Amino acid sequence: MYSGNYIQGTIFPAQTFDPVMDAQMLGGALQGIDCNKDVLIDVLTQRCNAQRLMIAEAYRNMYGRDLITDLKETLSHHFKEAMVGLMYPPASFDAHELWHAMKGAGTEENCLIDILASRSNEEIFQTKEAYLMQYDSDLLQDIYSETSGHFRDTLMNLAQGTRQEGYADPAMAAQDAMVLWEACQQKSGEHKTMLQTILCNRSYQQLWMVFQEFQNISGQDIVDAITECYDGYFQELLIAIVLCMRDKASYFAYRLYNAIHELGFHNKTVIRILIARSEIDLMNIRQRYKERYGKSLLHDIKHFASGHYESALLAITAGDAEDY
Template sequence: CEKDVLIDILTQRCNSQRLMIAEAYRDMYGRDLITDLKENLSHHFKEVMVGLMYPPASYDAHELWHALKGADTEEKCLIDVLASRSNMEIFQMKEAYLMQYNNDLQQDIDSETSGHFRETLMNLAQGTRMEGYADPSTAAQDAMILWEACQQKTGEHKNMLQMILCNKSYQQLWMVFQEFQNISGQDIVDAINECYDGYFQELLVAIVLCVRDKPSYFAYRLYNAIH
C-alpha cells in the first residue's frame, strides 16, 4: 500500500471531492473505497484515512456511536462533538446516526451517561439553541443566574446553568459572559473551573470556549493532545 499516494490525494481534496473520488472508485473497480482502506491500513493511519472519507454528519455519527457503545464511554469525544455543532449540524448528525446504526442518539446518550453531564449532553443534542437573537435587557439577569449557580451548586442551580449555556444564542452569551465578568470580577471559565469538576465541568468550559471561538477551542485541544 502506497501511503504517500493516499496522503497526497486524500488530504489535498475537500470532503465533496473525496466523496466524488469514492464514487468514481466504485464505478471503475466495483469496490468500496472505505472498505479497501479498512482492510489494507492499520492503527491510527487507518482511522485518519477512513475518517476523511465520511461526510461530516456521518463522521460525527460514527464517532458518537463508538464513544457511546465502545468498551468504555469516551466522554471527551462526546464533549468535542456536541459542544461545538450548530443546530443544523446536530439535526443532520442525528439523522445520520439513526440511518447508520438504527438507534436514537438521545436515547443512547441517556442510557450511557449519567448525572448533570448527561442532562447537558441531552440538552445540546436537542439542537434547539436560539440563533441570531440577543436581548441586552436580560443579559445581566442571565449572568446573575450563572453567578449564583457557581456559588450555590445545587442541582437546581446546575440545571439553570446548563439551560442558559445550551439554549441561549451565541450572541446573547457573549453579552452574558461580559455581564458575568462585571458582576463577579471573574471570567466565566475560571469560575466554572473553581466551582465544578469532572466531565460536567469540562463540558461547560467547552461550550463557553466554542461560543467565544470554535477554531481556538480546537487549537487548544490539539495543543493538549500534542504536548
Template sequence: MLMFGVQGTILPAPDFSPVMDAQMIGGALQEYDCNKDMLIDILTQRCNAQRIMIAEAYQSMYGKDLIADLKENLSGHFKDVMVGLMYPPPSYDAHELWHAMKGSGTEENCLIDILASRTNGEIFQMKEAYYLQYNSDLQEDIYSETSGHFRDTLMNLVQGTREEGYTNPAMAAQDAMVLWEACQQKTGEHKTMLQMILCNKSYQQLWMVFQEFQNISGQDMVDAINECYDGYFQELLVAIVLCVRDKPAFFAYRLYSAIHEFGFHNKTVIRILIARSEIDLMNIRKRYKERYGKSLFHDIKNFASGHYEKALLAICAGDVEDY
C-alpha cells in the same frame, strides 16, 4: 465574540477527475504493501465532496466499496486517518460518537468536543446520519451511556435548539446573575439553570452574558466554573464557554492537550484535524502558534511518524506550511 474569516486547509482541487483518481487509488491499493504515498497525495488534497465522487467512481469501476478496501489494506492510525477522510462530515461525527459510546467505557471527551462545538444544523444532520448508519437514536444512546448533570447538558445540546443570532441586552445581566448564583449555590436546580442558559442562548447573547458575569462577580466565567464544579460536567461547561468565545482557540487547546497531556491521544488529534479541515483548521493553526509558541506541525512531527505523520501534516498544510 471574535469574528474573522474562517478558513479550512483543504479546498476543492482544480482540474479534478474522479475517474482518474479512482483508477490511481485502485492501482495504489493493488500494489504490494500498498502505495500509501499515492493515497495521501490524492485523499488529503481533495475536498470531502470530491472524495465522495471518487468513492462513487471507484464503486462503478471495481464493483467494490472504497472505505471497505481502505480498511482491508491499511492498518493502525494511518488507516483511521484515510478512512475518516472518506466520511461526509455528519457521518464522521456520527461514527466518532458511536465508537465513543459503544467501546469499553464511554470516551467522554469525544462527546464534549463534538456536542459543545457543533451548530444546530450540524447537530440535526449528525443525528440523521447516526440513525441511518447505526439504526439507533443518538439521544437515547447518550441517555443510556452517561449520567447526572453531564448527561442533562449533553441531552440539551443534542436537541440542537440554540437560539441563533438573537440578542437581548436587557436579559444579559439577568442571565449573568443566574449563572453567578448557580456558581455560589451549586444545588441541582442551579446546575439545571446554568446548563439551560449555556445550551440554549445564542453565541452573541452569551458573549454579553459573560461580560456581565465578569462585572457582577469580578471573575472570569471559565475560572468560576472550574472553581465551583468538577468532573465531566465542569469540562463540558468550560468547552461551551470556550467555543462561544473563540472556537478555533478551543480546538487549539484540545489539540495541545491531546498531544502533550495524554502522550499523543491519537483519536482526538485525528478527529479534530479531519472534522475541522474544511471549516477552520487554518485558524486553529494560527491560534495554536500564538498560544503555545510552537507550530502544530512541529508538535505533530515530534510525536507521530511514518505515513501517519505524513497524512496528518498534509491535512494541516493547506497551501501554507509553517514549521
C-alpha cells in the same frame, strides 16, 4: 470576544479534478502486492470532502467495491483511521466518532464534549440523521444510556440542537448573569439545571452579553467561576461551551495541545479534530496553536508521529502554507 474573524481551512477543492482518474490511481495503489500509501495520501488529502465522495462513487462503478471497505481491509493502525476518516461526509464522520466514543469499552467523554459543544444546530441535526441511518440508533437515547448526572443532562440539551440564533436581549442578559452567579454560589441540582439551560440554549450573541454582565456582577470571568465551582466532565463540558462561543479555533488548539502533550499523543483526538476542522478553520487553529504555545502544530506532529501516518497528518494540516 465572539469571533467573527475570517476563518479558513487547510483543504480546498482541487482545481483540476477527475474522479475517474483518481479512482484508478487509488485502485492501483490498493490492489498491488505492496499498497502504495504515498498515492493514497496524495489523492485523499488534496481533494475536498465532496470530491472524495465523487471518487468513492467512481471507484464503486469501476471496481464494484466500496472504497472505505478496501481502505479498512488494506491499511492498519492510525494511518487506516486517518484515511478512512477522510472518506466520511462531515455529519457521518461526527456520527461515527460519537458512536465509537459510546460503544467502545468505556465512554470517551471528551469526544462527546468536543463535538456537541462546538457544532451548530444544523450540524447537530445532520449528525443525528446520519447517526440514525448508519447505526439504526437514536443519538439522544444512546447519550442517555451511556452517560449520567448533570453531564448527561447538558449533553442531551446540546444534542437537541435548539440554541437560539442571532437573538440578543440586554435585559435578559442581566437576568441570566444573576442566575449563573447564583448557580456558582449555590451549586444545587436546580441551579446546575438552570446553568446548563442558559449555556445550551442562548444564542452566542446573547451569551457574549451574559458573560460581560457576569464579570460585572462577580468580578470574575465565567470560566474561572465554573472551574472553581464545579468539577469532572460536567465542568469540562460547561467550559467547552464557553470557549467555543468565544473562539472555536482557540478551543481546538487547546484540545490538540492537550491531546499531543498531556495525553502522550492521543491519536483518536488528533485525527478527529484535524479531519473535522480541515475544511472549516484548521488554518486558524494552527495560528492560535502557535500564538499560544510557541511551537507550530506541524512541528509537534512531526515530533510525535512517524511514517506514513505522520505524512498523512501533515498533509491534512499543512494546506498550502507549511510552517514548521
